Amino acid sequence: MDIFVLGAVAVLSAMAGFGAGRSLSRQLAEAEGVTAVGRDEVVEKPVRRGQFKTVSRYREIGAPVSGEVNILEEHGRKKVCIQPRQGKVYAPASGKITHLYPMGRAMELQTDFGAKILVSVGSHVDEMCSEFYRCRVVENEVVRKGTLIMEYDPDGIEENGGDAQVILSIENEEELERITQSSITHIKAGEAILCVACETHSESTDTHF
Numbered sequence: 001m002d003i004f005v006l007g008a009v010a011v012l013s014a015m016a017g018f019g020a021g022r023s024l025s026r027q028l029a030e031a032e033g034v035t036a037v038g039r040d041e042v043v044e045k046p047v048r049r050g051q052f053k054t055v056s057r058y059r060e061i062g063a064p065v066s067g068e069v070n071i072l073e074e075h076g077r078k079k080v081c082i083q084p085r086q087g088k089v090y091a092p093a094s095g096k097i098t099h100l101y102p103m104g105r106a107m108e109l110q111t112d113f114g115a116k117i118l119v120s121v122g123s124h125v126d127e128m129c130s131e132f133y134r135c136r137v138v139e140n141e142v143v144r145k146g147t148l149i150m151e152y153d154p155d156g157i158e159e160n161g162g163d164a165q166v167i168l169s170i171e172n173e174e175e176l177e178r179i180t181q182s183s184i185t186h187i188k189a190g191e192a193i194l195c196v197a198c199e200t201h202s203e204s205t206d207t208h209f
Contacts, residue, residue, distance in 0.1 A: 057197070057198045058180075058195040058196060058197055058198065059093070059111070059113045059115075059195070059196050059198055060093075060192040060194075060195055061092045061093050061115065061117065061168070061170075061192065061193060061194040061195070061196065062090075062092045062093065062145060062146070062189070062190040062191060062192060062193060063080075063082060063092065063168075063187045063188065063189055063190065063191050063192075063193045064082070064089045064090050064091070064092045064119050064149075064166055064168055064189065065082050065084040065085070065086070065088065065089055065090070065166045065189050066082075066084065066085045066086065066187065066188045066189045067082040067083045067084040067085050067166070067186070067187065068082065068083045068185065068186055069081070069082050069182075069184060069185055069186065069187050069193065070082075070083075071181055074169075076173070076174070077169055077170065077171075077173045078169065078170065078173065078179060078181060078194065079167060079168075079169045080167065080168040080169065080181075080193055080194065081165050081166075081167050082165060082166045082167075082168070082187065083164075083165050084154060084164060084165065084166055086154075087151055087152045087153055087154050087164075088148060088150075088151055088189075089119060089121070089148070089149055089150040089151070089152070089166060090145075090146050090147060090148055090149060090189050090190065091109065091143045091144065091145055091146060091147040091149050092109070092117055092119065092145065092168060092193070093109065093111045093115070093117060093145050094111065094112065094142075094143065094144045094145045095109045095110050095111040095112060095117070095142070095143065096109070096110045096140065096141070096142050096143075097109055097137050097138070097139055097140065097141045097142075097143060097149075098110045098116075098139070098140070099139065100135060100137075100138070100139045101120070103130035103133060104130065104133040104134070104135035104150070105120060105121045105122060105130070105133050105152075106118065106119065106120030106121070107119055107120075107135070107137070107149065107150070108171065109143070113196060113198050114172070114175065114176060114196075115170050115172065115176060115196050116170065116171040116172045117168065117169070117170055117171070118167075118168070118169050118170075118171050119149070119150075119166065119167070119168050120166070120167045121133065121150070121152055121157075121163075121164065121165070121166055121167075122157060122162050122163035122164060122165065122167075123163060131156075132152050132153040132156040132157045132160075132162075133150065133151075133152045134150065134151040134152065135149070135150050136148050136149055136150055136151060137149045137150075145190070146189075146190055152164075168193070168194075170194070170196075176196055176197070177196075177197040177198075178196075178197040179194055179195065179196055179197070180194070180195045180197075181193065181194055181195075182194070182195075
């Protein structure tokens with residue numbers, strides 16, 4: 001009887017330790033800004049064509065804010081406009097902040113997969129509302145996807161005649177292989193809004209014995 005009791009205690013202790021370990025791992029991940037919507041992931045999309053399977057690899061670019069989405073074409077480039085629900089802007093991908101614009105309302109992010117992403121609030125005419133922007137990064141800082149990069153006051157900007165929408169565009173779109181866009185009209189921060197093709201390769205589906 002004592003052996004069974006000791007065995008049960010050991011199992012319960014192991015389960016408790018496992019649960020505590022997972023909780024700690026989750027807390028460490030959150031402290032580093034690595035959430036479910038803040039990870040950089042390579043997405044593979046296989047398509048079969050006859051005897052070959054073509055695998056396309058994509059890198060996802062997340063929405064910098066939550067809100068209503070409107071995607072436009074301007075000078076041959078996709079322009080993602082989001083009417084935000086709150087005044088916090090997050091890094092749409094991991095990379096390096098290569099340029100901060102005056103007054104802190106815009107910044108450029110260089111990713112490791114070649115995309116130069118411009119994130120801005122409103123337009124250049126709204127720079128007079130600089131007191132409503134709070135940039136949370138510095139030039140040349142390396143950030144992870146999901147990192148808080150800017151805070152601002154949407155109500156204050158609009159009350160002073162400015163535009164509070166957040167705009168995301170890829171400045172070197174013509175240098176990239178292919179960009180696809182999400183059809184979501186209401187998005188959460190971190191959810192994929194654009195996908196950039198990184199590489200494509202083919203594999204034979206023949207099996208030899």
